[in-house]
Amino acid sequence: MKRLLAFIRKEFLHIFRDPRTMIILFGMPVAQLLIFGFVISNEIRDAKIAILDKSNDQQSREIVHRLLSSGYFRIGAELETESSIEACFKANQANLVVVFEPDFGRKLERNHRASMQLIADASDPNMAEMLSNYVQGIVFEYVNDLNRTIESPTFIQASYRMIFNPALKGVYMFVPGTMALILMLISAMMTSITIAREKEMGTMEVLLVSPLNPFQILIGKLTPYFFLSLINASLILLMAYFVFGLPILGSSLLLVLVSMLFILMALSLGVLISTVAKNQEVAMFISMFALLLPTLLLSGFIFPIENMPKILQYLSILMPPKYFIIILKNLMIKGIGMSYIWKEVAILGLFLLVFMLISIRKFKIRLE
Amino acid sequence: MEKDIIRVRNLTKKFGDFVANDQLTFEVKKGEIFGFLGANGAGKTTAIRMLCGLSKPTSGEMEVAGFDAYTQTESIKKNIGYMSQKFSLYDDLTIWENIRFFGGIYGLSRSAIRDRSKEMLTRLGIVNLSNRLIRDIPPGWKQKIAFSVAILHKPQIVFLDEPTGGVDPVTRRQFWDLIYEAIDQGITVFVTTHYMDEAEYCHRLSMMVNGRIVALDSPEALKQRFGSISMNDVFVQLARTGEKSS
Known part of the structure; x- marks a missing residue:
C-alpha cells in the first residue's frame, strides 16, 4: 500500500x-x-423569415411590422401558397416561415382567439428554437397590448413546427x-x-x-x-x-x-x-x-x-x-x-x- | 567463504528461430564485479533482462540471490537493483523526488529514505542540488545519481546494463569509483559493457559472441591465456574464433 x-x-x-x-x-x-x-447563446440579428399571410388584414400586418421592427428579422420571401414553403427553405430564403390563418384579424376581434403557425428549419436546431422563441415573444407582447385596450382577454395560438429535424436533437x-x-x-x-x-x-x-x-x-x-x-x-x-x-x-x-x-x-x-x-x-x-x-x-x-x-x-x-x-x-x-x-x-x-x-x-x- | 549469488545452467532464450542466448552456464560470486562483455547484438541485454525477471527464459535453470527465477520472482525483485542503458530516472522530477519515489516503491520507511538520501547526496557532493530537476543535471551526473538510486534499497546484487553508454572516459572512471564503493558495502555488481577499458575493472569476465559464452575468467588470466597485453586484443581474438565456429 x-x-x-x-x-x-x-x-x-x-x-x-x-x-x-x-x-x-x-x-x-x-x-x-x-x-x-x-x-448557443449567440444573439440573432437579421434572421431571414418568410411570411405566408392568408388573411392579410390590419392585425396580421401589425404583427409582421412588429417582427421586422424588432431588429431580429428581415423578410426573405413573401409566400402565396403552403406548397411553396418547403421550396423556400430549400432555396435558403428563410429560416422560419410565419403563417397566418385566413380571417386572422376577424377571428381575433370576434372570437378573441386566432392562430398562427411558425415553421422552422431545424437542421440547425439551436437557431430554430431561438427564432421561434423570439417570434412567440413578440406575438405575446402584441397580445398583451391588445388586452390592455379590449375588455375580454384575447389569445393567439402560435403553434410551431420543426421540419427536417423534428425531435430537435442537438439542443x-x-x-x-x-x-x-x-x-x-x-x-x-x-x-x-x-x-x-x-x-x-x-x-x-x-x-x-x-x-x-x-x-x-x-x-x-x-x-x-x-x-x-x-x-x-x-x-x-x-x-x-x-x-x-x-x-x-x-x-x-x-x-x-x-x-x-x-x-x-x-x-x-x-x-x-x-x-x-x-x-x-x-x-x-x-x-x-x-x-x-x-x-x-x-x-x-x-x-x-x-x-x-x-x-x-x-x-x-x-x-x-x-x-x-x-x-x-x-x-x-x-x-x-x-x-x-x-x-x-x-x-x-x-x-x-x-x-x-x-x-x-x-x-x-x-x-x- | 565464497558463495554463489547467481547460478545459471543451460539458460537459453529464443525469439522464434533466432537463438539470442545459447545454453549459458555461469556463476556469479557474492561480492564480486562480474562483467558481461560482447559486441552489440551478442546477447548481453537479453541475458540481463532474464536475470532481472523482465523476460522469460525459453529453457534452463536460473537462481538469483538464492531464489528460483521461475517461482520466486517477487523475492528476487526485492533483492536486486537495476539500471539500464536507457536513462532510468524521471526527467521532470527533482533528485529528491526521484529518491523518494524509488525508495517508496521498494518499501523503505520515510526515515530510511531521508537518511539514505542525505548520505548519498553528501557522498556525491550534491546536497545543494537535491531540488533541481533531473533534466537540468549534466548527463554524467545523471548516471551517477541513477546508479546511487538503483542501490538505495541496499540490494544484494545490482544489474547494470551498459551503464556508461555515451559517457566520456573521465566520468566513466568516476562512475567506476562508485561501483567499487558499492562493492565495499557488500553489493554484488553484474555489469554489461562493450568498453574494453571497463573490462579491466571487473573481477571476472564472461565474453559473449553470438549468444554463447566463449570465455569466462579474470582479466589477467584471460590475457595470459591469449598472450595479449590488453583486453581489446583478447576480445578481437575471441570474436574471430567465435565467428569461425558459428
Missing part, C-alpha cells in the same frame, strides 16, 4: 509539473463549454456531449500517453524490475486520472448548471456513479491503447483517431444518429460515448431514473469489462 502511495504521488507530480497536461486537463473543458455555450446536447468528449479524452488519451511515456523513457523497465507488480503499476497510473476526471466532470456540470442553466432533474448520485463508470471505461481503454502504442506520439495518434473523431462524429454529439446512413448507425453502436450521452440526457434533461437507463449502463459496464480483460492480459504479456 505504501508502495502504491509513493507511486500515485509520483504520478500527481508528473501531471502538475507539465503545463501541457494541466492545460488539457483543466483548460480544455472550460474552453469547450464556453465555445459551445457561446454558440442541450452540447453539455452531455462535451462531458463525454472531455472525459473520454482525458481518461483515455492521458493514461495511454503517460504509460507510453514510461516505455519510451525506459523507466517502465525499472518499474517492472521493482517489487511493484503490474497491477499496482496500473492502479498507480490510473488513480490520479480517475480523480482528476471526476473533478472535471463536476466542473463541467457546475458550469452547465450555473452558467448555462442546464437543469439536473434526475438523481445527482446516480449521475456521479454513472460518470465514474464511464471514466473507468475510458481509463481501461487508455491502458488498452498504451499496450499497442510504442511511444507517446503513437498513443496520441491512436487516441485522436480512435477516440476523438468517433466521439465527435458518431456518438450523436453533433450529428443526430437517426439521420445517419445505416452503416454509420451500426458503427455508432460501438461508440461508448453514445450510451453515456443518452444516459446524461435522460438523467439531466428528462429527469428519469435507473429503470430507463439500465440498458445503457449495462452496455457501458460491458465495454469496461471487455477493455479491462484485454488490457490486463496484454499488459501482462508485455512483461515477458
Whole structure:
C-alpha cells in the first residue's frame, strides 16, 4: 500500500509539473463549454423569415411590422401558397416561415382567439428554437397590448413546427456531449500517453524490475486520472448548471456513479491503447483517431444518429460515448431514473469489462 | 567463504528461430564485479533482462540471490537493483523526488529514505542540488545519481546494463569509483559493457559472441591465456574464433 502511495504521488507530480497536461486537463473543458455555450447563446440579428399571410388584414400586418421592427428579422420571401414553403427553405430564403390563418384579424376581434403557425428549419436546431422563441415573444407582447385596450382577454395560438429535424436533437446536447468528449479524452488519451511515456523513457523497465507488480503499476497510473476526471466532470456540470442553466432533474448520485463508470471505461481503454502504442506520439495518434473523431462524429454529439446512413448507425453502436450521452440526457434533461437507463449502463459496464480483460492480459504479456 | 549469488545452467532464450542466448552456464560470486562483455547484438541485454525477471527464459535453470527465477520472482525483485542503458530516472522530477519515489516503491520507511538520501547526496557532493530537476543535471551526473538510486534499497546484487553508454572516459572512471564503493558495502555488481577499458575493472569476465559464452575468467588470466597485453586484443581474438565456429 505504501508502495502504491509513493507511486500515485509520483504520478500527481508528473501531471502538475507539465503545463501541457494541466492545460488539457483543466483548460480544455472550460474552453469547450464556453465555445459551445457561446454558440448557443449567440444573439440573432437579421434572421431571414418568410411570411405566408392568408388573411392579410390590419392585425396580421401589425404583427409582421412588429417582427421586422424588432431588429431580429428581415423578410426573405413573401409566400402565396403552403406548397411553396418547403421550396423556400430549400432555396435558403428563410429560416422560419410565419403563417397566418385566413380571417386572422376577424377571428381575433370576434372570437378573441386566432392562430398562427411558425415553421422552422431545424437542421440547425439551436437557431430554430431561438427564432421561434423570439417570434412567440413578440406575438405575446402584441397580445398583451391588445388586452390592455379590449375588455375580454384575447389569445393567439402560435403553434410551431420543426421540419427536417423534428425531435430537435442537438439542443442541450452540447453539455452531455462535451462531458463525454472531455472525459473520454482525458481518461483515455492521458493514461495511454503517460504509460507510453514510461516505455519510451525506459523507466517502465525499472518499474517492472521493482517489487511493484503490474497491477499496482496500473492502479498507480490510473488513480490520479480517475480523480482528476471526476473533478472535471463536476466542473463541467457546475458550469452547465450555473452558467448555462442546464437543469439536473434526475438523481445527482446516480449521475456521479454513472460518470465514474464511464471514466473507468475510458481509463481501461487508455491502458488498452498504451499496450499497442510504442511511444507517446503513437498513443496520441491512436487516441485522436480512435477516440476523438468517433466521439465527435458518431456518438450523436453533433450529428443526430437517426439521420445517419445505416452503416454509420451500426458503427455508432460501438461508440461508448453514445450510451453515456443518452444516459446524461435522460438523467439531466428528462429527469428519469435507473429503470430507463439500465440498458445503457449495462452496455457501458460491458465495454469496461471487455477493455479491462484485454488490457490486463496484454499488459501482462508485455512483461515477458 | 565464497558463495554463489547467481547460478545459471543451460539458460537459453529464443525469439522464434533466432537463438539470442545459447545454453549459458555461469556463476556469479557474492561480492564480486562480474562483467558481461560482447559486441552489440551478442546477447548481453537479453541475458540481463532474464536475470532481472523482465523476460522469460525459453529453457534452463536460473537462481538469483538464492531464489528460483521461475517461482520466486517477487523475492528476487526485492533483492536486486537495476539500471539500464536507457536513462532510468524521471526527467521532470527533482533528485529528491526521484529518491523518494524509488525508495517508496521498494518499501523503505520515510526515515530510511531521508537518511539514505542525505548520505548519498553528501557522498556525491550534491546536497545543494537535491531540488533541481533531473533534466537540468549534466548527463554524467545523471548516471551517477541513477546508479546511487538503483542501490538505495541496499540490494544484494545490482544489474547494470551498459551503464556508461555515451559517457566520456573521465566520468566513466568516476562512475567506476562508485561501483567499487558499492562493492565495499557488500553489493554484488553484474555489469554489461562493450568498453574494453571497463573490462579491466571487473573481477571476472564472461565474453559473449553470438549468444554463447566463449570465455569466462579474470582479466589477467584471460590475457595470459591469449598472450595479449590488453583486453581489446583478447576480445578481437575471441570474436574471430567465435565467428569461425558459428
